Amino acid sequence: MGDAAAEQKDLTSVGEKASYGLYFVGQNIFYFLIVMFLVPFFTDVGIPAITVAGLALVVKVWDAVNDPIFGGIVDKVKFKKGKFLPWLRISLIFIPLSTVAIFAIPTGISISLKVAWAAIAYILWDTSYTICDVPVYGIVTTMTDRLHERTTLMAIARIAAGVGSLAVTVTVPMIRSLIGGWLPLVATLSGIALLTMCPLCFKAKERIEVRNRSEDISVKDMFRFLKGNKYMLIYWTAFILARTFDVGYVLNMYFARYNLGDEKLLGTISMITALPSLIAAVLVPFICKRVDKFKLFFWSTLGSIVFAVASYFAGYGSFTVVVIFAALRGIPYGLLGVLMFMFTPDCVEYGTYKTGVPASGIAFSLQTFSQKLLAALSAAVGATALSVIGFIEGEGAVQAAGFADKLFFVYMLFPAIGSLIALPLLSRYKLTDKKVGIMIKANNGEITRGEAEKLLGDI
Numbered sequence: 001m002g003d004a005a006a007e008q009k010d011l012t013s014v015g016e017k018a019s020y021g022l023y024f025v026g027q028n029i030f031y032f033l034i035v036m037f038l039v040p041f042f043t044d045v046g047i048p049a050i051t052v053a054g055l056a057l058v059v060k061v062w063d064a065v066n067d068p069i070f071g072g073i074v075d076k077v078k079f080k081k082g083k084f085l086p087w088l089r090i091s092l093i094f095i096p097l098s099t100v101a102i103f104a105i106p107t108g109i110s111i112s113l114k115v116a117w118a119a120i121a122y123i124l125w126d127t128s129y130t131i132c133d134v135p136v137y138g139i140v141t142t143m144t145d146r147l148h149e150r151t152t153l154m155a156i157a158r159i160a161a162g163v164g165s166l167a168v169t170v171t172v173p174m175i176r177s178l179i180g181g182w183l184p185l186v187a188t189l190s191g192i193a194l195l196t197m198c199p200l201c202f203k204a205k206e207r208i209e210v211r212n213r214s215e216d217i218s219v220k221d222m223f224r225f226l227k228g229n230k231y232m233l234i235y236w237t238a239f240i241l242a243r244t245f246d247v248g249y250v251l252n253m254y255f256a257r258y259n260l261g262d263e264k265l266l267g268t269i270s271m272i273t274a275l276p277s278l279i280a281a282v283l284v285p286f287i288c289k290r291v292d293k294f295k296l297f298f299w300s301t302l303g304s305i306v307f308a309v310a311s312y313f314a315g316y317g318s319f320t321v322v323v324i325f326a327a328l329r330g331i332p333y334g335l336l337g338v339l340m341f342m343f344t345p346d347c348v349e350y351g352t353y354k355t356g357v358p359a360s361g362i363a364f365s366l367q368t369f370s371q372k373l374l375a376a377l378s379a380a381v382g383a384t385a386l387s388v389i390g391f392i393e394g395e396g397a398v399q400a401a402g403f404a405d406k407l408f409f410v411y412m413l414f415p416a417i418g419s420l421i422a423l424p425l426l427s428r429y430k431l432t433d434k435k436v437g438i439m440i441k442a443n444n445g446e447i448t449r450g451e452a453e454k455l456l457g458d459i
Helices: 002-008 015-044 050-076 085-102 111-138 147-179 182-203 221-225 230-244 247-257 264-287 295-316 320-341 343-354 360-386 403-426 432-444 448-456
Strands: none
Touching: 015 050, 015 085, 015 111, 015 182, 015 247, 015 360, 050 111, 050 360, 085 182, 085 264, 111 360, 111 432, 147 182, 147 247, 147 264, 147 295, 147 320, 147 432, 221 343, 230 343, 230 360, 230 403, 247 360, 247 403, 264 295, 264 320, 295 320, 295 403, 320 448, 343 360, 343 432, 360 403, 432 448
């Protein structure tokens, strides 16, 4: 009984858990400044929507190169003071600078110079974000080897990420014009974000020794890890399919401006609808004690489709109706926001169990690559849709008659279409919490391979 109690005791302190959450507040302030407001900013300074779409895709050419490279570097580079913490400390310098650089494009220069500035700054931001995103998710595997504790840390992270995203969603539309425009606001938010990211970089402890650290992981091993990790490929392929069409974040500002008549109302909607989303997010760790987390993820995805379709048919004529349906959509989104990054650590254990290669850096680089890829693809899809439905760029530009109805169709139904496409693939994911727990024991040498195979069955 004593051994069982010791096994369940958390290895991380309350301070570590809090600092882990705080890091995600800041990281997601940076992330949602880009995800939600990059396209509106670019079109506000006069860059055509179709050019913005192309810009987002071009940056992903570099992203396709830097994520796998950086994942391999994380697995091969051996710092004296940890596997992931040194990278997080380096990122503290580059993320704020690159974020501010994006929003510092002068309005008085030519379109070609604006596009060049945007491309260079966006590439620098993308690289800086990679430096922090792979390690901050990977560090849970070195902070603790307790499955329940990893789930708790990831839940804290996603709840904190929601706080960061909410801060951006509310602040930008409500005070952008009051504070002097895009650049002063982004600089202020970047400073706040930096302060919240600092504690983890000096508070966290990497107490779990990286398996096989003394042995170099070859490029061949990395590809063997990925090739043998079918559930990682299934999950992240489905994730990309779904989120490619998730243009809500990209078009939020446009929806508030052209459907509701005032961009400040985006902040109002965000505050009103945050409560059900945050309550749902907070309940995830408790629900997961009774329900397997992937089942909860699958049914939450289905729920998001139902509420999106219902919202479209309810329309946008009444602000009260808009708020009610936004709150309903917030329930599955709150659950999905916490759950969606909980499966990579499980896939790491599966990949290690199947191949013998502990390539966590590659696994988490695939996660951050997928996350950034979907951000770019959804931005490209959203910007292309704006161009197709006749959007006229320039802050304050008057749109043609019928534009608002077309925008509402794209804004509300495209995310539902993406999730619907992903559901059949998600149904093939079979890694339950129970099976992951068995693989962790096998990977740690607590049970033999033969014992694990008997318990796992066909996996």
